[in-house]
Amino acid sequence: MSRTTAGLAAMSLIAAVGVAGCEGNVARRAGQAGRSTSAGAHNDADVTFAGRMVLHHQLALRMVSTADFQAKSPAVKKLAAAIKVTEEQELKQLLAWLGSWGAAIPSPRHDEDPAGEVPGTMTEDDWSELGNAKGTKFDRLWLQLMIKQYQGAIELAKTEQSTGSDAKAKAFASRLQATQSTEVAGMQKLLGQLPS
Template sequence: MTHVYRTTAASAALLAAVFGVAGCGDSEAGSMPGMNHGSPSTPVSAAAAFNAADVAFATQMIPHHQQAVTMADLALRKATTAEVKNLATAIKAAQAPEIEQLSGWLTGWGKPVPTPGEHSGHTMTGMMSPQEMDDLNKATGSMFDRMWVEMMIKHHQGAVAMAKTEQTSGKDAASVALAKKIQTAQTTEIATMQRLLGRLPTA
């Protein structure tokens, strides 16, 4: 993910915010001189630019990822299948840093960062309802494993849909690159979970 963190657009946007010049609206940021992380005197090749789709992607993906991390933590405590625990470990390792990355972009763009639980009641694509999360928390044994995999497949499918929208409608290069990465990684994990589901007991 290092190359995404160093993407010119994200760097310029964050540094513009630090120097108080990122007063842009929901559509696009105005052109401004940019600088990289290493040397404030070194210009970048392009000015930071983002649009409303980029903001929506980051704002929605943060709580989406937060719920996935919560589900991963549950699996690490309760799952009885090694494959489920391995998936939970991988999901948490990938998505927790992406939450920080997306939060940094929103801050750099002068946009609010969602707080944990802020969107818990939303019907965002693939998000589990509070009742579903409660049911998952109460499940035990092999039924927990099956319920977790079924829910995480749905959750990943929602994230893939959001990532596709960003690639079609977004403008910020770093955001679009992250969306492509999310789509690729989570599509692979969906296939893995679908295969695993066939091996888990149904009762």
Template sequence: MRKSLIGFGVAGLAAVALLAGCGSGDDMAGVQHSSTAASPSAKGQQDGHNEQDVKFAQDMIGHHQQALDMAAMVPSKSTNPKVTDLGKRIAAAQDPEIKKMNEWLTKWGAAPASTSMPGMDHGSGHGSMPGMMTAGEMAKLNGATGAEFDRMWLDLMIKHHQGAVEMAKTEQEKGSSADAKKLAQDIIAAQQAEITEMQTLLK
């Protein structure tokens, strides 16, 4: 009888150990699951953005900045009130958009746009962004005045706007952030309308 009780006790201890082992395994699985849920790769999906959204914001900030640089030339060089008015409207629209995209990059924990990146330093010609002016084009534009400046500025700004529209369409196709895709749609609508306006002014 004593042997039976001893055997029962040993079996009971083994069962407790087995249950404890299973509990430990479940706990570890829970830790692993929690770690996976908090992984950086999942963070972007939780925030509702992807790599395309980050690229769109970084690139469009540089693109907009060059448009602001071009618009800043207009008051002292243009002789056409309609061109002067358009330059003011472009600056008024794009400066707030730059601020908005910088806020997104901060919220997303992404690197800020850098004006030293190829294709962003007044259009070095080495970047991949469509519509950016080269340094030579910017220098030539800066050296023009009057009607010559107006024609050159309109030609270059049309090209610049067309590049922005292309970038915005890519964002709509591949982006994930609802806010970024909404801005892309706004850019397409506004800049296509300005392209039509500039083409009319050239005529």
């Protein structure tokens, strides 16, 4: 799927969700993620940011997969599908940077709790609770945990902007902070619209 097609697909999915604040932001991030992968002048903070964001995106994709078969709300299912498109595009960009910098590619491990390293990450207890949730309870918990996940990414993006060196990584962090802040507001609105 081309970046344009992926971006349009994500945009149509978010528009279908109809969540104010989320519309277009996920798609915009997907389109921008595939831009140049050439290496710039980078430092340790850039490598740390990209590595932690790889873990963040891998775990977000794992969360998205749970919504495929457990979510009750069509809006939550559509949002999850749109997030998947964007996270996959951004993950490719992050992995390309790490590769061009000669840095190790991190991998999530089930026997570790990465929450201390990657803010907003779900704990094993969170995964267990989410796995056992059904119907609207699942939708509500999924949104709460995805909001927390996004807030963790925003924290990482702020750190990258103040300590990073690579211009492209810093621009990526700036876009991510802006769009995910808006997307959090949209998810909070959707959370408020779910039946109690």
